[in-house]
Amino acid sequence: MNWTLEVVVVPVSDLDRAKAFYADRLGFTVDHDTAIGGLGRVVQLTPPGSGCSIVLGTGVVPEMPPGSVKGLQLVVPDLKRARAELVARGVAVTEIQVMGGTPSPDPHPLDNVGFVFLSDPDGNTWAIQQISNRA
Template sequence: MDMKLEVVVVPVSDVDRAKEFYSVLGWREDADFSADDGLRVVQFTPPGSEASVIFGDRVTSAEPGSAQGLHLIVSDIEAARAELAGRGIDVSDAFHDAGGVFHHAGNEARVAGPHPDGADYGSFASFSDPDGNEWVVQEVTTRAPGR
C-alpha cells in the first residue's frame, strides 16, 4: 500500500507571526480555519511540494521551536540560498558534513561550502522560523534509485 507524507505539524507560539513568516517564504496558504473551542489550523505548502505544514492553536502539544531538521529539497543550493536571503530570511551559508553521510545535528561537523564533489544529498543550508523550528535545505539533482 502506498503511503504518502501529507502534513507535518510545526509547533509555534504565535500563529499570526508564523503565518507571516511562511508567507514571506513564498509558500502557498491553503487554509486558515478556526473552531469555537479555540482550535485554529493554518496550512502552508512549499512551492512544488506535495506535502504541507500545519501550525496553529491547539494542534500540537509539542513545544514551540522543537521541530528540527525539517528538509526542503532543491536542485541548486546557492540559488535557493539567494532566493531565501532575497526574501529577508536569515539563511546559513552553504555547508557539507565532515563525515559525508548526512549532516549532524545543530552546527556540529559543518564544513563551509557545498559538497566539494557536488554530490547529490551532500550540500545543505539552514534557517529557522521565528520560534526556532529548523529547516534544512538540501541539494538533490539526481535522486537515488527508488526515491
C-alpha cells in the same frame, strides 16, 4: 499500497507571525486559514512543488511546545539559487555547507552533500539540501 506523508504539525507561539514567515519569507502557499469551532485556528501551508504540507497552530498538539520541531528538511535542485532567494527575502540562513562524502562531479558538485540551515521565529529548524535529480 502507498503510504504518503502529507502533513507535519509545526508548533508556534504566534500564528500570524509564523504564517507571514512561511508564506512571505519562505514562499510557501497558504492552503487554508481555518477557525476550528471556537477551539482555535490552524493554517496549512505547502512548499512549492511539495506533496507534504505543514500545519501551524497554537495548542494543536499540546505536548509540542513552540520551537520543538527540529530537523525538518526541504530538497531543492539548485541550492545556490534557493539560498539567494531566501537571503533576498530577509531569511537568516547559513552559508552553504558540504556534509558527508565527496561531492558528485560537475555540473552538480553539491548534490546530496550541499545544505543550508535556518530557523523559524519560534526556533523550529529546517535543513535545505540539494538534489538535482534522483536515481
